Amino acid sequence: MARSGRRRGRSIVTTTDTPGATSTPEQAHIPDTRRLAAEADPATAPEVQPEDATLYERLGGCYGIAGAVDILVDRLFQNVKVNANDMVHKHHGNPANAAGYKWLVTSWSIEAAGGPRCYIGHDMDTAHEHLAIDTAGFDAVSKEIEATLDFVGVPDQELREFMEIIESYRSKVVQA
Numbered sequence: 001m002a003r004s005g006r007r008r009g010r011s012i013v014t015t016t017d018t019p020g021a022t023s024t025p026e027q028a029h030i031p032d033t034r035r036l037a038a039e040a041d042p043a044t045a046p047e048v049q050p051e052d053a054t055l056y057e058r059l060g061g062c063y064g065i066a067g068a069v070d071i072l073v074d075r076l077f078q079n080v081k082v083n084a085n086d087m088v089h090k091h092h093g094n095p096a097n098a099a100g101y102k103w104l105v106t107s108w109s110i111e112a113a114g115g116p117r118c119y120i121g122h123d124m125d126t127a128h129e130h131l132a133i134d135t136a137g138f139d140a141v142s143k144e145i146e147a148t149l150d151f152v153g154v155p156d157q158e159l160r161e162f163m164e165i166i167e168s169y170r171s172k173v174v175q176a
């Protein structure tokens, strides 16, 4: 999760130094995808953030959050404990739901982390009221969120802040 995703595509180097003299991507005018990948890696995010950086910015903005949700939703759709609830499985067991669900969870997370307003889905009560989610179901999802943030390298502070937001929705989501 790097900082602003918007700049990432501009990082292709356009130096005209001695083409062919070396095989580095910069000099050969080849987009350096290794560098792009590194920028998408939260481990390479700047050590020092502006003091007033929002959690959204510190998570890497749209690219960082969408990247994490992409992995998270794949894991949720396969998680045995999450899918133990038949009503949840009715949704999560259908791969055709993955793309739309990724969009909704990404945009919800962007807003929840203090980013721009972009979420078009239901509020958390309404979204889950027909699912009879119990404490065990919530804990299973919460564990997957934490594991995924850790997996993609979100630093401890940001991970804690995001998990506090998730926890604050427990009473809205758990309705069984």
Ligand code: HEM
Pocket: 082, 085, 087, 088, 089, 091, 092, 104, 105, 108, 120, 121, 122, 123, 127, 128, 131, 133, 137, 138, 139, 141, 142, 166, 167, 169, 170, 173
């Ligand atoms: C704080 C934790 C959670 C967040 C932030 C969250 C987020 C969301 C969002 C944004 C949606 C889309 C709402 C819409 O369709 O308008 C959604 C739907 C859904 N969530 Fe959650 N969720 C959470 C917890 C859970 C848990 C614990 C489960 C299951 C154990 C779950 C299962 C589902 C399912 C199955 C849907 C699709 C419902 C349907 O369209 O019929 N969610 N959730």
